[in-house]
Amino acid sequence: MSPILDISDLSVKVGGSHILQGVTFSVQPQGVTALLGRNGVGKTTTLKAVLGLMPRTAEITGRVGYDGASITRQPTFRLVRQGLGYVPEDRGVFAGLTVAENLRLAERAGTAPDYDTVHGLFPELRKRARQRAGTLSGGQQQMLAIGRVLLNPNRLLLIDEPTKGLAPKVVTEVAAALQAVAAVVPMLLVEQNLAVVRRMARHAVVIANGRVAYTGGASDLLDYTEKTKALLGVGKGEH
Numbered sequence: 001m002s003p004i005l006d007i008s009d010l011s012v013k014v015g016g017s018h019i020l021q022g023v024t025f026s027v028q029p030q031g032v033t034a035l036l037g038r039n040g041v042g043k044t045t046t047l048k049a050v051l052g053l054m055p056r057t058a059e060i061t062g063r064v065g066y067d068g069a070s071i072t073r074q075p076t077f078r079l080v081r082q083g084l085g086y087v088p089e090d091r092g093v094f095a096g097l098t099v100a101e102n103l104r105l106a107e108r109a110g111t112a113p114d115y116d117t118v119h120g121l122f123p124e125l126r127k128r129a130r131q132r133a134g135t136l137s138g139g140q141q142q143m144l145a146i147g148r149v150l151l152n153p154n155r156l157l158l159i160d161e162p163t164k165g166l167a168p169k170v171v172t173e174v175a176a177a178l179q180a181v182a183a184v185v186p187m188l189l190v191e192q193n194l195a196v197v198r199r200m201a202r203h204a205v206v207i208a209n210g211r212v213a214y215t216g217g218a219s220d221l222l223d224y225t226e227k228t229k230a231l232l233g234v235g236k237g238e239h
C-alpha cells in the first residue's frame, strides 16, 4: 500500500538549533502511526513543518508527499482543504466563545458539516453547546478541539498529544473516541502515554537526536524493554 504521507530528509533549523537533521519516514494509509521520542526531540516541529506552520525564520529543507503528490512548502490553508486535519497540542479553542460557536467557526464553505459524527463521538459537546469553551475541563476542551477537525472531511489526521494533562478516566474516553476515528481515517499521533500508544498504534516512528531512530511495529518497540528505555527514556513498569 502506498503511504498517505511520505516525509523525506526533512531538516529544520530554528533559533540557532538544528532540530530535525534529515528525518525520513512514511505514514501508512490505515490505522494509527505513533510519532514518539523524548521531550523536546522535535515531534511537534515535524507536524508543524509538514503543515507549513513553522515561523518564517525557520530554515526548512526536505520533501513531503501526501497521497502521492508533493506538498512541500504548500500553504497551510491549502493542505487543510486537501483533508489534512490538525489538532494542536495547546488545543487552540476560543475560550471566550461557546462550544457551538467554536464548532460553527470550523465549518467550511461548500462542505456540509458532519455534526452527527462529532456529537456521536462526543455527546458532551451537544449538552454543553452554550457553555463558554474557557470554562470546560481539559478533557472537554480536547474533545472540542478534536470535534472541530472532524466536522470536515479528512484524509489524514495529525494529532499532537491529545491526552496530555488529562485524568486517567478522560484519557480512556479520548483514546476510545480517537480509536473509533482511526478506524476510518489514518492518523499520525504524537503521544507520550505509552499505554495509549500500545492500545491505538499499529506503527511507530521514534525520533532521537534529530533523526529517525526506529520505524516499525508499535508493539515490537514497546515489547522490547531495553529498546524502549533507550529511545524513549522509560521502562516497562512506567507505562
Ligand SMILES: Nc1ncnc2c1ncn2[C@@H]1O[C@H](COP(=O)(O)OP(=O)(O)OP(=O)(O)O)[C@@H](O)[C@H]1O
Pocket (backbone or CB within 6 Å): 014, 015, 017, 019, 037, 038, 039, 040, 041, 042, 043, 044, 045, 046, 055
Ligand atoms: N519556534 C521555535 N524557535 C526556537 N526553538 C524552537 C521553536 N520551536 C521549537 N523549538 C525547539 O525545538 C525543540 C523541539 O521542540 P518540539 O516542540 O518540536 O519537541 P517535541 O518533541 O514535540 O517536545 P515535547 O514532547 O516536549 O512536546 C525544542 O528544544 C524547542 O525548544
